[in-house]
Amino acid sequence: MGDILTVHNLNKSFGSKHVLHDVDFTVGEGRIVGLIGPNGAGKSTIMKTILGLINYESGEIQVAGQTVTPSSHEALANVGALIEYPGLYPYLTGWDHLDLFANGDHQLIHIQRIISKLNMDDFIKRLARGYSVGMKQKLGVAMALVNEPSLVILDEPMNGLDPQSIKDLRDLIIEESQKGTSFLISSHILSELEKLAQDVLIIDKGKIVSATTMHQLLVSQGRNTIFLQTSDDPKARDLLKAASFELDDGPQVRIIDRADDTLASALKTLINAGLDVNDMQREEGSLESSLLDLLAKDRVAD
Structure with missing residues (x-):
């Protein structure tokens, strides 16, 4: 199996502040990769840059072999994402959101499966304006998965979720990865990421300081x-x-x-x-x- 995502020597600055320094990593097909580091280390910037939401000074980003920039992002057609908090239309139901973003009626069975896996049945037909933080988060994850993408990028996907909902999300991500979907996930809930991620990218001050497997990290640090x-x-x-x-x-x-x-x-x-x-x-x-x-x-x- 090859790599679905390649980031090579990525550099990004905001004004005079250099926030990403020669960031270099890959995400393999069907792998769950955790991106972790302190606040302000550059995790969200990396994800937004991959998604073409912000530009970069130098380097290269490729998804399935296609280069991604803010002006060239055809490769992102097969990428799902949830960055920070989902953007929802308050007067649409959860089902309306999923139906709006789905590519054709053939996705209906897949949509219902996601709804069931995340235990959204009780509120999926209600208007999003009445959703709790956890409900919104579940809908955001569902929207990221709705078109069965090859790569899913999730920034703090467990925000607002109770323990059972976190387990439901974890089980769904593992199930999707076993079917070939790759995940790049950032989360401050390290105990949950430890149960989920196969590979780990550790970033500090805009630099990748370690790229390894979860097992190797735990063993090598000798804790x-x-x-x-x-x-x-x-x-x-x-x-x-x-x-x-x-x-x-x-x-x-x-x-x-x-x-x-x-x-x-x-x-x-x-x-x-x-x-x-x-x-x-x-x-x-x-x-x-x-x-x-x-x-x-x-x-x-x-």
Whole structure:
């Protein structure tokens, strides 16, 4: 399978402020890619530039091999998007919106499927002016998917959604990706993005600082930890530090798990010193902790 989206050496400025610096990445066919980073890092600017909503100084954007610019965007005919908040007509129903944007009657079965998957049946025939934030968000996602696009770009799609609605959206995105649709998703709800994204792009200060898979990111940042309760935790911490184990800050015995033999070596060190190990738990790292660690390391390197 090839790449549906290619962004190469993209640069963008607003006045004298250079906001995108040689941004370079690809999105594979049928892949779910998370675009994450701090506020103001350039996530929304990248998405708007891909969609031809704003121009760029240099670089290249291609969707399915076709170049995209604000004056040449034929390739976007097969791209769906939700950027920030959906633009809705207050005196049209949700169904009217989907019917308006659908390419022909053959989409009716697909439209009904999206409505059911996102649990929109109860309000889809009501006027959009009475919709809650969550209802509007669901309709915006549905509009992005209505024509079965090859690529879908979603900026904060989980805004205003309750836990069940977030799960419904997650399940729908995964199902669509398995059918071949690619997704580029930006979200501050990292715990949900961790369950969803296969690949991760991390951006900071307008630069892509990491482009990897979700699995590789979590493993490479080494944020899995081993939590131990011993007969003398302060002594255990001193012993482990002296033996060059890496520990989290704080009074508890929490070891950074960076190798296959970390647990066995730590237990041997403590037992040989005459300490009892009363309890042990493995704690897997999270996307949030991995992101913060990577950004911290990148900024130190700068």
